[in-house]
Amino acid sequence: MGLCLIAGPRGCPSRASVPCPVPVSHPGPPQSLHSSAPQRDNIRLAEVIGALTYALDLTEGQRPGHTLRTTVIAMRLADAVGLDEDTREALYFAALLKDSGCSSNAARMAALFGSDDQDLKRNMRLVDWHDSFRLAMRTARSCGVGLNPVARVRHFLAVARTPQLTREIIHTRCERGAQIAQVLGFPQVTSDAIMYVDEHWCGVGHPFGLSGDQIPLLSRILLLAQTVEAYWSEHGTRGALEMAQARRGTWFDPSLVDLLQQWRHDDAWWASIADGDHLDEAVVALEPSTTPLVATDERLDRISFAFAAVIDAKTPFTARHSTNVARYAVGIVSAMGQSQVDAREILRAGLLHDIGKLGVSNRILDKPGKLTDEEFAQIRKHPQWTQNILDHVGAFRHFAPDAARHHERLDGRGYPWKISAEHLSYTARVLAVADVYEALTADRPYRAGLAVNTVVDIMARDRGTAFDASIFDAAVALAESGTFLELSQVTEAGFEALQTIVPATPLRAVA
Numbered sequence: 001m002g003l004c005l006i007a008g009p010r011g012c013p014s015r016a017s018v019p020c021p022v023p024v025s026h027p028g029p030p031q032s033l034h035s036s037a038p039q040r041d042n043i044r045l046a047e048v049i050g051a052l053t054y055a056l057d058l059t060e061g062q063r064p065g066h067t068l069r070t071t072v073i074a075m076r077l078a079d080a081v082g083l084d085e086d087t088r089e090a091l092y093f094a095a096l097l098k099d100s101g102c103s104s105n106a107a108r109m110a111a112l113f114g115s116d117d118q119d120l121k122r123n124m125r126l127v128d129w130h131d132s133f134r135l136a137m138r139t140a141r142s143c144g145v146g147l148n149p150v151a152r153v154r155h156f157l158a159v160a161r162t163p164q165l166t167r168e169i170i171h172t173r174c175e176r177g178a179q180i181a182q183v184l185g186f187p188q189v190t191s192d193a194i195m196y197v198d199e200h201w202c203g204v205g206h207p208f209g210l211s212g213d214q215i216p217l218l219s220r221i222l223l224l225a226q227t228v229e230a231y232w233s234e235h236g237t238r239g240a241l242e243m244a245q246a247r248r249g250t251w252f253d254p255s256l257v258d259l260l261q262q263w264r265h266d267d268a269w270w271a272s273i274a275d276g277d278h279l280d281e282a283v284v285a286l287e288p289s290t291t292p293l294v295a296t297d298e299r300l301d302r303i304s305f306a307f308a309a310v311i312d313a314k315t316p317f318t319a320r321h322s323t324n325v326a327r328y329a330v331g332i333v334s335a336m337g338q339s340q341v342d343a344r345e346i347l348r349a350g351l352l353h354d355i356g357k358l359g360v361s362n363r364i365l366d367k368p369g370k371l372t373d374e375e376f377a378q379i380r381k382h383p384q385w386t387q388n389i390l391d392h393v394g395a396f397r398h399f400a401p402d403a404a405r406h407h408e409r410l411d412g413r414g415y416p417w418k419i420s421a422e423h424l425s426y427t428a429r430v431l432a433v434a435d436v437y438e439a440l441t442a443d444r445p446y447r448a449g450l451a452v453n454t455v456v457d458i459m460a461r462d463r464g465t466a467f468d469a470s471i472f473d474a475a476v477a478l479a480e481s482g483t484f485l486e487l488s489q490v491t492e493a494g495f496e497a498l499q500t501i502v503p504a505t506p507l508r509a510v511a
């Protein structure tokens, strides 16, 4: 088996497949992998990234469509300012990717504040940080939600005593988002727009405390656009415009606020951004370039790897989980000689199988103790969210069910749908084996990865009940020959850098 099949964007061959020397007794790949895969040259990059922004909204605790509405607002500001086409394109993709670093600080925020990171992020985006009293009140209300009073006070004091942590947390998030834009191939001006999005006009923003014209214009536009959207969602147009006016010259570039205020009576336009049914198409139509970027196979691979990095950065316990699952899955398919399975599709399904975890709070994902029934119920929702998110992405919709069913078992005792063997595709079965193998062999902050023979013994108990026997046997052969280890060590410039930036909080995961 050649490593080229799992090497990622640069090494991944087009429509890779291998000969099929081994007869198989399990169901073939799902029809969807072949019959409904979309035509590549019809898909626009903006459409794919735009659809995936719903996952970023979930992580940020924002209403669905937050990023898309922010993009609409930002592009109207760009028109009003009179930006040229190249700069508008840079802004357009910066707006879509502005929250791509969002998962990288979720674990630290949840641990520091002792609360759900999504609630926290939503609340903190609404508070005026320049108002110390209101900030303290909002912070106090946001600390240790659901905990006893002593614990709440302890979390509040931890936040109050470590103001530099806020700067670090924002720095991590901005840097990560800028890096993802760069890895996806966008120009420096796009990365910079994301890097400086939390700098405030008056100089008390984060992470560098830049002020006025020191802040890139695109970052100033993005800050205003995303804050207006957050307020518009909570308080309507009037509330958003009042907020912008109140922060004119402190948070925001005064000239941009003045442009925004000219839309005060444009009721039709404000109503248009509330039209969720046509938001996706409206944003795609706003792409500035006369030659829109097309989602080539290489770009779709890059996006899949980038979002795998976003998913894996969510908790300190999954530093390389998604990429390794994808690599192991491709290894299994290749070893089994499944020529009818598209290696590229299974790679992407593996990379994105846990994208629904972006919707689960780190307070639960990283909880050091036993989970409550309610917390387990939250975790068990993530495959449904994976399905929902991938259903949104035309280029990935055809493998959404296969990616989402990785916790189902042949005997119907898996979750969340309790689907049994006859409804589990070959791809879903491969991902189920790769997922558990990766989870058990990976290092955790509280334990080293389990030895291969130990993992094989543990998983063998479920051979034929949870796991497809022939897929399991193929995986064991790859594990015992050291091939999985070799696959996990494949390096990818750029993507490797993304994978090394993980939350550092040494919490203990729940088994």
Ligand SMILES: [Fe+2]
Residues within 6 Å of the ligand: 353, 354, 382, 406, 407
């Ligand atoms: Fe999962």
Ligand SMILES: [Fe+2]
Residues within 6 Å of the ligand: 321, 325, 353, 354, 435
């Ligand atoms: Fe997983």
